[in-house]
Amino acid sequence: MANIGKxxxxxxxxxxxxxxxxxxxxxxxxxxxxxxxxxLAKNRVALVCLIIIVLLILACALLxxxxxxxxxxxxxxxxxxxxxxxxxxxxYEGKNxxxxxxxxKLGRDMWTRTFEGGRVSxxxxxxxxxxxxxxxxxxxxxxxxxxxxxxxxxMRIVEVVNGIPYLIVVVLLMLVLPxxxxxxxxxxxxxxxxxxxxxxxxxxxSLKNQEFVVAAEAMGARPARIIARHLLPNxxxxxxxxxxxxxxxxxxxxxxLSYIGxxxxxxxxxxxxxxxxxxxxxxxxxxxxxIPAIAISITMLSFNLLxxxxxxxxxxxxxx
Amino acid sequence: MAKYILKRIxxxxxxxFVLITLTFFMMRLLPGDPFTGEKQLPEKTxxxxxxxYGLDKPLVTQYxxxxxxxxxxxxxxxxxxxxxxxxxxxxxxxxSFDLGIRAVIMAFVLGVLLGSIAAIKRGKATDTVCxxxxxxxxxxxxxxxxxxxxxxxxxxxxxxSNKTVQLFAVTGWGPANSKILPVFxxxxxxxxxxxxxxxxxxxxxxxxxxxxxAKAKGLSQGAIIWKHAIRNAIMPVVTxxxxxTASVLTGAFVVxxxxxxxxxxxxxxxxxxxxxYTMISGTTIFYGAxxxxxxxxxxxxxxxxxPRVKLEEG
Numbered sequence: 001m002a003n004i005g006k007x008x009x010x011x012x013x014x015x016x017x018x019x020x021x022x023x024x025x026x027x028x029x030x031x032x033x034x035x036x037x038x039x040l041a042k043n044r045v046a047l048v049c050l051i052i053i054v055l056l057i058l059a060c061a062l063l064x065x066x067x068x069x070x071x072x073x074x075x076x077x078x079x080x081x082x083x084x085x086x087x088x089x090x091x092y093e094g095k096n097x098x099x100x101x102x103x104x105k106l107g108r109d110m111w112t113r114t115f116e117g118g119r120v121s122x123x124x125x126x127x128x129x130x131x132x133x134x135x136x137x138x139x140x141x142x143x144x145x146x147x148x149x150x151x152x153x154x155m156r157i158v159e160v161v162n163g164i165p166y167l168i169v170v171v172l173l174m175l176v177l178p179x180x181x182x183x184x185x186x187x188x189x190x191x192x193x194x195x196x197x198x199x200x201x202x203x204x205x206s207l208k209n210q211e212f213v214v215a216a217e218a219m220g221a222r223p224a225r226i227i228a229r230h231l232l233p234n235x236x237x238x239x240x241x242x243x244x245x246x247x248x249x250x251x252x253x254x255x256x257l258s259y260i261g262x263x264x265x266x267x268x269x270x271x272x273x274x275x276x277x278x279x280x281x282x283x284x285x286x287x288x289x290x291i292p293a294i295a296i297s298i299t300m301l302s303f304n305l306l307x308x309x310x311x312x313x314x315x316x317x318x319x320x
Numbered sequence: 321m322a323k324y325i326l327k328r329i330x331x332x333x334x335x336x337f338v339l340i341t342l343t344f345f346m347m348r349l350l351p352g353d354p355f356t357g358e359k360q361l362p363e364k365t366x367x368x369x370x371x372x373y374g375l376d377k378p379l380v381t382q383y384x385x386x387x388x389x390x391x392x393x394x395x396x397x398x399x400x401x402x403x404x405x406x407x408x409x410x411x412x413x414x415x416s417f418d419l420g421i422r423a424v425i426m427a428f429v430l431g432v433l434l435g436s437i438a439a440i441k442r443g444k445a446t447d448t449v450c451x452x453x454x455x456x457x458x459x460x461x462x463x464x465x466x467x468x469x470x471x472x473x474x475x476x477x478x479x480x481s482n483k484t485v486q487l488f489a490v491t492g493w494g495p496a497n498s499k500i501l502p503v504f505x506x507x508x509x510x511x512x513x514x515x516x517x518x519x520x521x522x523x524x525x526x527x528x529x530x531x532x533x534a535k536a537k538g539l540s541q542g543a544i545i546w547k548h549a550i551r552n553a554i555m556p557v558v559t560x561x562x563x564x565t566a567s568v569l570t571g572a573f574v575v576x577x578x579x580x581x582x583x584x585x586x587x588x589x590x591x592x593x594x595x596x597y598t599m600i601s602g603t604t605i606f607y608g609a610x611x612x613x614x615x616x617x618x619x620x621x622x623x624x625x626x627p628r629v630k631l632e633e634g
Contacts, residue, residue, distance in 0.1 A: 164335060165570065167570040171600070252461055289464070293460070296461060
């Protein structure tokens with residue numbers, strides 16, 4: 001034991017902390033995220049869906065701006081026209097404008113209305129899902145991390161909220177609050193957060209006993225920091241998948257509510273409103289329903305397929 | 321076991337109570353009162369009317385009265401038709417129930433079938449086709465399916481044959497040919513959801529060791545799938561029957577409207593469009609109670625069907 005002091009310090013050298021050298025790995029290490037992205041890039045269906053979604057968002061954001069018609073202007077002389085109808089309105093004389101998707105029962109340009117409607121529908125869906133995400137992450141994170149009595153009480157509340165059929169609550173809220181985009185978002189978010197909260201709680205429960213959380217606790221990190229910096233980032237893959245799959249259900253809810261007469265206020269187009277108007281005249285002018293129907297279906301399909309693709313990418317064990 | 325059942329029933333009652341409370345206060349928040357009309361009533365008449373319906377009492381008393389009425393099965397008078405809401409419900413719900421139960425059965429049977437076939441033929445063309453159908457089902461809203469079916473399968477063949485051959489009736493709820501389209505339109509989404517779930521579950525089961533054992537002891541393909549695979553794979557599907565019931569019930573709002581079926585969903589939507597508040601609140605409570613009970617039954621049934629589920633842990 002006494003000899004230890006005599007060992008010359010110069011015999012020791014810093015070898016560096018590079019894990020690749022220490023472990024003798026021949027290839028650079030691939031992080032979980034890069035690995036998942038690589039798998040996603042190989043999934044052609046998911047990639048195509050991602051491109052469709054991006055294009056749709058761009059189209060809804062930009063096309064109404066560049067359209068010659070506004071979504072509200074009426075051309076009462078040319079109502080319910082078909083595809084590529086040449087506009088004969090005096091206001092646009094000599095300009096040679098075309099209603100690409102035709103016009104509706106008030107002579108409004110369907111092309112503009114479809115994309116502006118998409119803007120409204122997508123905005124409602126994204127906003128609603130985003131709010132659900134925030135509430136769900138905080139609620140689920142707190143419930144899962146603290147566990148015990150807190151968890152018990154919080155989850156009982158979720159159970160009760162979950163037991164109430166959400167569409168019925170949405171219908172009630174829509175009746176009480178003034179009509180509009182904001183109301184739809186609030187109505188959907190009031191009941192929609194439970195799924196996300198349960199999911200995050202489950203993740204937090206399984207993660208909180210892992211070493212890195214114990215280490216963070218040992219270093220004196222406060223619960224808020226542990227939840228925000230350690231638990232949630234590690235649950236991110238599950239959260240992303242769930243968000244992707246929640247968007248189509250929000251779009252569906254908007255369409256459904258508009259269809260039963262609880263949608264956005266009247267001059268405002270949305271895909272649900274267009275579908276409702278289209279369904280009324282479907283037997284005479286089928287294209288009036290087909291256009292919003294295809295828009296809704298393609299969007300829902302793309303999000304569903306992208307969600308499936310993300311699930312496969314993040315968790316190859318579940319791959320079927 | 322008994323403790324679990326009691327606990328579940330307890331939750332159901334609390335949920336129902338919350339729903340009734342929510343409905344009551346939401347309805348109070350609505351602008352106007354039942355007696356504001358085009359003609360301004362004299363002060364005295366208003367007072368008398370308010371006194372008659374108990375609207376002059378404090379809110380808490382009114383709430384307790386409302387709770388009491390609900391427990392007695394009195395949901396008030398419809399503002400539009402002036403008939404008791406309970407009468408309307410009892411008349412119309414039979415149609416909705418008939419439609420709904422057929423849709424749930426159809427979704428379950430066809431969904432399990434489609435999912436199983438896709439899993440057995442994994443990676444083959446059959447699998448792709450089945451899953452494509454399922455994907456369309458989860459992506460197309462039911463009101464679009466309903467309108468399209470009604471037009472292309474109901475109306476078009478009828479008109480094309482010069483109104484002689486009626487393949488599927490376009491509206492109503494009576495003879496068998498009027499039931500097929502609405503049931504299918506209502507079931508399609510759930511069918512798709514079940515088949516996707518069934519496929520995943522079936523693939524999981526088919527990879528288990530006991531399937532290999534069954535194969536090794538020389539059982540036929542049919543016996544393995546029917547006796548060993550499907551029976552085990554069907555379990556997760558049973559758990560979603562509760563949510564499926566809910567989605568079929570709400571889906572009926574639009575399907576009944578499209579096909580003009582005199583069910584409760586149609587009255588509900590009409591109530592919304594006419595601002596018939598008592599009709600809406602009454603129907604809401606009825607639907608809520610129905611779904612809460614349906615969920616309870618599914619949960620309890622699951623425990624009985626699958627002995628591996630330990631109900632005590634709940």
